[in-house]
Amino acid sequence: MEALFLYGFFQRAFLAGFFIAIACALLGIFLILRRDAMIGHGLAHVAFAGVALGLFLNVMPLAMALFMAVVASWIIMKLKVKAGLHGDTAIAIFSSVGFALGILLATLSQSFNVDLFSYLFGEILAIETSEVVFSIVLTFVVVLLVVVNYHKFMYMTFDRESAKASGIKVDRLDGLLTVLTAVTVVLGMKVVGILLVSALVVIPAAAGLQVASSFKQAIVLSTCISITSVVLGLVLAFLLDLPASSSIVLLSFLAFGILFVFRRARG
Amino acid sequence: MDFVAAEQELLIEIQKVTYSYGYGDVLKDVSFPINSKDFLAIIGPNGSGKTTLLKIILGLLKPRLGKVKIMGKTIEEFADWKKIGYVPQKATHIDSLFPVSVKEVVAMGIQSSRRFQRRTREEDSCISRALQQVGMEEYKSRRIGNLSAGQQQRVFIARALANHPKILMLDEPTTGVDAQTQEHFYDMLHRLNREEGITIVLITHEVGIINKHVAQVACLNQTLVYHGSHDEFCRSDEFKRMLADGHHLVSHHH
Numbered sequence: 001m002e003a004l005f006l007y008g009f010f011q012r013a014f015l016a017g018f019f020i021a022i023a024c025a026l027l028g029i030f031l032i033l034r035r036d037a038m039i040g041h042g043l044a045h046v047a048f049a050g051v052a053l054g055l056f057l058n059v060m061p062l063a064m065a066l067f068m069a070v071v072a073s074w075i076i077m078k079l080k081v082k083a084g085l086h087g088d089t090a091i092a093i094f095s096s097v098g099f100a101l102g103i104l105l106a107t108l109s110q111s112f113n114v115d116l117f118s119y120l121f122g123e124i125l126a127i128e129t130s131e132v133v134f135s136i137v138l139t140f141v142v143v144l145l146v147v148v149n150y151h152k153f154m155y156m157t158f159d160r161e162s163a164k165a166s167g168i169k170v171d172r173l174d175g176l177l178t179v180l181t182a183v184t185v186v187l188g189m190k191v192v193g194i195l196l197v198s199a200l201v202v203i204p205a206a207a208g209l210q211v212a213s214s215f216k217q218a219i220v221l222s223t224c225i226s227i228t229s230v231v232l233g234l235v236l237a238f239l240l241d242l243p244a245s246s247s248i249v250l251l252s253f254l255a256f257g258i259l260f261v262f263r264r265a266r267g
Numbered sequence: 268m269d270f271v272a273a274e275q276e277l278l279i280e281i282q283k284v285t286y287s288y289g290y291g292d293v294l295k296d297v298s299f300p301i302n303s304k305d306f307l308a309i310i311g312p313n314g315s316g317k318t319t320l321l322k323i324i325l326g327l328l329k330p331r332l333g334k335v336k337i338m339g340k341t342i343e344e345f346a347d348w349k350k351i352g353y354v355p356q357k358a359t360h361i362d363s364l365f366p367v368s369v370k371e372v373v374a375m376g377i378q379s380s381r382r383f384q385r386r387t388r389e390e391d392s393c394i395s396r397a398l399q400q401v402g403m404e405e406y407k408s409r410r411i412g413n414l415s416a417g418q419q420q421r422v423f424i425a426r427a428l429a430n431h432p433k434i435l436m437l438d439e440p441t442t443g444v445d446a447q448t449q450e451h452f453y454d455m456l457h458r459l460n461r462e463e464g465i466t467i468v469l470i471t472h473e474v475g476i477i478n479k480h481v482a483q484v485a486c487l488n489q490t491l492v493y494h495g496s497h498d499e500f501c502r503s504d505e506f507k508r509m510l511a512d513g514h515h516l517v518s519h520h521h
Contacts, residue, residue, distance in 0.1 A: 151378040158362070159375075161327065161355055209364070215366055
């Protein structure tokens with residue numbers, strides 16, 4: 001199996017997957033505790049429209065996806081605040097409109113082909129070096145911004161009103177978290193595809209939260225589960241000729257199942 | 268129970284504050300001062316604007332008219348929010364699934380202004396001391412979700428105390444709590460007020476709670492109906508009217 005790491009494609013997949021897994025777990029913890037777990041789903045569908053637009057205009061699809069996801073996340077947040085639209089309603093709307101737009105653009109540009117499918121289902125094993133670099137840099141930015149604002153994020157997630165009363169600019173930080181989520185979703189898209197990226201963001205974090213007794217523990221555990229699922233998923237995908245995206249997600253679900261049962265058994 | 272006025276400084280000035288929620292004014296032209304070392308109860312019937320006023324003081328809401336000054340600065344200018352400890356109403360919030368210990372909750376108040384992880388030893392001792400002040404030291408490693416409501420409330424007070432606040436503002440801190448716990452609770456607040464010089468401002472709709480510890484009373488019912496000493500309030504017409512209206516009475520036998 002060590003020989004696997006001699007292959008260039010596997011090295012690239014491993015590197016990108018490793019780092020993206022960290023970003024996903026980190027954001028996932030906050031999203032779940034903020035009761036915002038579905039936003040990854042919504043943003044992924046918007047990202048799909050971005051990818052289709054990118055293919056249509058012959059502009060780097062990943063960049064278009066990033067742009068549209070960030071814009072959509074911002075609008076969803078503003079709708080929640082200004083129009084009092086519930087988060088899940090806004091997500092439902094954006095998610096379906098995003099996908100509809102993507103289908104329209106894909107049909108118009110006749111790009112319902114391998115390219116689009118690789119974005120939908122993920123093709124981490126075919127990731128290029130430039131994309132690996134892009135992913136790692138972006139992950140560093142995401143992780144750095146979360147670490148720097150860690151205590152503020154934790155406080156406002158736990159008790160928003162008291163956090164605000166203590167001087168924390170919760171609205172501004174909401175915006176930051178929203179944008180970071182959009183970025184992480186687009187990153188995750190590279191690993192498991194648009195259709196499953198929400199799972200990569202949510203499941204490892206949910207698994208970690210089953211048994212963690214402190215916030216730090218939750219983060220460490222979720223990150224380990226995320227990384228393990230990705231790496232093991234990649235290995236299995238290659239060795240057994242399975243799709244990487246579903247292997248990764250199913251493994252993370254297995255971890256969740258085990259920890260869920262463990263928690264129930266512990267009482 | 269009269270504090271010497273000369274030792275006191277003006278901490279908070281509420282000036283002609285008016286606030287509406289869209290269906291009408293919930294606060295109208297409310298003005299009164301809060302001085303250091305006050306032990307003030309803001310009372311009034313449900314819907315009288317007490318919590319709204321508190322939120323305006325804390326900068327969580329903006330008044331339609333009027334303004335609030337904290338330690339001489341307007342809300343926009345004021346930045347030393349740690350000096351004001353806020354203990355929100357019990358009904359709000361806490362997610363029992365949130366994986367966080369009592370100690371971590373208290374630490375949140377201190378750490379949130381800093382970027383990176385490590386707590387200093389001094390901060391750790393602030394946290395311990397705050398927990399001791401509220402009698403929750405032995406629970407410091409317990410998950411917050413596993414405590415009773417009264418215990419959680421005390422942890423939130425510790426969180427506010429860890430920053431050595433000048434004022435502690437509590438919103439309905441003892442609603443739904445049994446009489447004995449209430450007793451201990453007010454004894455604790457009294458200690459903080461007398462021994463540490465912390466100004467206490469608490470909101471309650473229970474008229475009878477304004478017991479032997481409360482020194483000042485502000486009675487709200489959209490407008491400021493009364494502001495002054497507790498003793499005088501008990502002799503006043505407003506108090507008699509509130510009793511006659513059947514406002515909730517909690518008696519304290521000493």
